[in-house]
Amino acid sequence: MSTLQNNFLWGGAVAANQCEGAYCADGKGISSADCITAGTVDKARVYTDGIVAGENYPSHEAIDFYHRYKEDIAMFAEMGFKCFRTSISWSRIFPLGDEAEPNEKGLQFYDDLFDECLKYGIQPVVTISHYETPYGLVQKCGSWRSRKMIDCYLKFCETIFKRYQSKVKYWMTFNEINVIILHPVMAAGIRIGKDENYNQVVYQAAHNMLVASAKAVSLGHSINPDFKIGMMMLYPTFYGETCHPLDQLKCMEAIDCHYLFSDVQVRGEYSRKALSFFRRNGIHLEMATEDALALKDGTVDYIGFSYYNSNVASHQMEKDMTGGNMLNAIKNPYLKASDWGWTVDPVGLRIALNNLYDRYQLPLFIVENGLGAVDKIEADGTIQDDYRIAYLREHIKQMKLAVGEDGVELIGYTPWGCIDLVSAGTGEMKKRYGFIYVDKDNEGKGSLNRKKKASFDWYKKVIASNGEDL
Numbered sequence: 447m448s449t450l451q452n453n454f455l456w457g458g459a460v461a462a463n464q465c466e467g468a469y470c471a472d473g474k475g476i477s478s479a480d481c482i483t484a485g486t487v488d489k490a491r492v493y494t495d496g497i498v499a500g501e502n503y504p505s506h507e508a509i510d511f512y513h514r515y516k517e518d519i520a521m522f523a524e525m526g527f528k529c530f531r532t533s534i535s536w537s538r539i540f541p542l543g544d545e546a547e548p549n550e551k552g553l554q555f556y557d558d559l560f561d562e563c564l565k566y567g568i569q570p571v572v573t574i575s576h577y578e579t580p581y582g583l584v585q586k587c588g589s590w591r592s593r594k595m596i597d598c599y600l601k602f603c604e605t606i607f608k609r610y611q612s613k614v615k616y617w618m619t620f621n622e623i624n625v626i627i628l629h630p631v632m633a634a635g636i637r638i639g640k641d642e643n644y645n646q647v648v649y650q651a652a653h654n655m656l657v658a659s660a661k662a663v664s665l666g667h668s669i670n671p672d673f674k675i676g677m678m679m680l681y682p683t684f685y686g687e688t689c690h691p692l693d694q695l696k697c698m699e700a701i702d703c704h705y706l707f708s709d710v711q712v713r714g715e716y717s718r719k720a721l722s723f724f725r726r727n728g729i730h731l732e733m734a735t736e737d738a739l740a741l742k743d744g745t746v747d748y749i750g751f752s753y754y755n756s757n758v759a760s761h762q763m764e765k766d767m768t769g770g771n772m773l774n775a776i777k778n779p780y781l782k783a784s785d786w787g788w789t790v791d792p793v794g795l796r797i798a799l800n801n802l803y804d805r806y807q808l809p810l811f812i813v814e815n816g817l818g819a820v821d822k823i824e825a826d827g828t829i830q831d832d833y834r835i836a837y838l839r840e841h842i843k844q845m846k847l848a849v850g851e852d853g854v855e856l857i858g859y860t861p862w863g864c865i866d867l868v869s870a871g872t873g874e875m876k877k878r879y880g881f882i883y884v885d886k887d888n889e890g891k892g893s894l895n896r897k898k899k900a901s902f903d904w905y906k907k908v909i910a911s912n913g914e915d916l
């Protein structure tokens with residue numbers, strides 16, 4: 447008997463804007479992600495007003511999954527995937543975000559994509575909004591700054607819930623909703639001016655998203671009561687730098703600003719601590735009278751989360767309730783880090799699973815985990831990504847301990863970027879996560895040909911043994 451349940455959802459995860467490309471094919475409108483230029487180590491990603499000629503926008507071609515998905519899904523099926531997490535590009539369905547009618551060609555693409563998955567018995571797991579917003583709505587109302595977004599989002603949800611109700615069971619309303627406090631441009635299409643009150647803008651936008659999420663959950667359940675609709679957060683396990691009580695307090699504060707989001711999505715209301723934080727920081731949320739009820743009615747069915755690394759909190763750092771500048775800021779002397787400075791901490795995943803389950807007692811779904819690394823093609827044409835195998839193996843071991851020994855309820859595991867794709871943080875191609883290599887470089891050149899890495903056969907074996915043969 448294996449530790450994990452028999453119907454455990456093994457699979458992989460991607461997001462539309464990081465893999466599809468075809469950014470204006472078949473009537474698709476421009477999305478916020480299409481307006482973010484590539485960055486490199488010495489050059490940050492830049493959010494432009496529209497598209498500037500000559501700049502490299504990685505989402506425009508990405509790995510051309512839009513045209514090559516059949517080949518890619520056949521490879522996922524060969525690995526034995528039970529599910530495949532992707533997102534629906536909102537601006538393929540509503541090109542400007544607020545049209546009266548959806549774009550049929552966009553809808554057809556996802557019908558075809560989901561049918562292709564189902565043909566192999568792979569369940570689509572869908573993120574409704576993964577780090578992109580129709581650019582038309584960014585221009586018209588400043589994206590999630592405005593409550594107008596709620597109705598546009600709900601119309602998008604209604605359209606896809608109805609259209610795919612017999613093909614998709616697992617949904618997530620927003621990717622990493624809590625990341626708005628760290629990267630409002632990437633997570634919510636919001637650029638905040640230097641003279642604006644950052645927290646005021648961010649938490650108002652977050653409130654609008656939380657209400658939209660809750661209403662979407664209620665709407666989805668009314669369309670198909672069998673839907674499982676979850677939230678999705680980045681989970682950053684935190685450690686206090688020392689056993690100094692103030693470090694431990696700081697550690698608690700650092701994680702609390704992330705729980706602020708999950709508390710609302712799971713419990714249906716802001717915690718007293720969150721309300722006190724708003725009060726103390728002069729944050730005034732504009733809430734409609736119906737919001738409290740909407741939040742209460744639209745609590746989620748499960749918790750999806752991403753876990754990549756852990757972080758250290760210290761009371762010596764500037765006070766910062768967003769916890770943002772604490773991510774990766776202090777080195778943990780007990781852990782190694784990736785080439786991009788992300789610590790590798792499998793035990794931190796066990797802690798994350800325990801913390802979330804103890805707090806909420808809802809089924810958990812690890813919908814992102816993985817190692818971004820530079821891969822090298824050997825002289826014989828193989829890619830020996832042992833470092834990736836080691837990373838995933840150790841994380842799966844800890845995930846099994848959380849289930850087998852700690853009693854956590856876990857429904858699935860979808861490592862991030864199961865096929866190489868564009869990095870959300872840097873726009874690079876060379877930060878690779880996949881079991882499948884894609885021939886494309888940081889400048890956007892390459893044949894786009896696919897190739898199995900050593901991790902491909904390893905993961906196939908893991909799935910076939912339900913996680914027993916690691």
Ligand code: BGP
Binds near residue numbers: 872
């Ligand atoms: C998460 C995002 C993904 C993904 C991943 C890896 O935060 O949900 O979209 O890209 O991080 O990050 P990066 O691409 O920056 O390596």
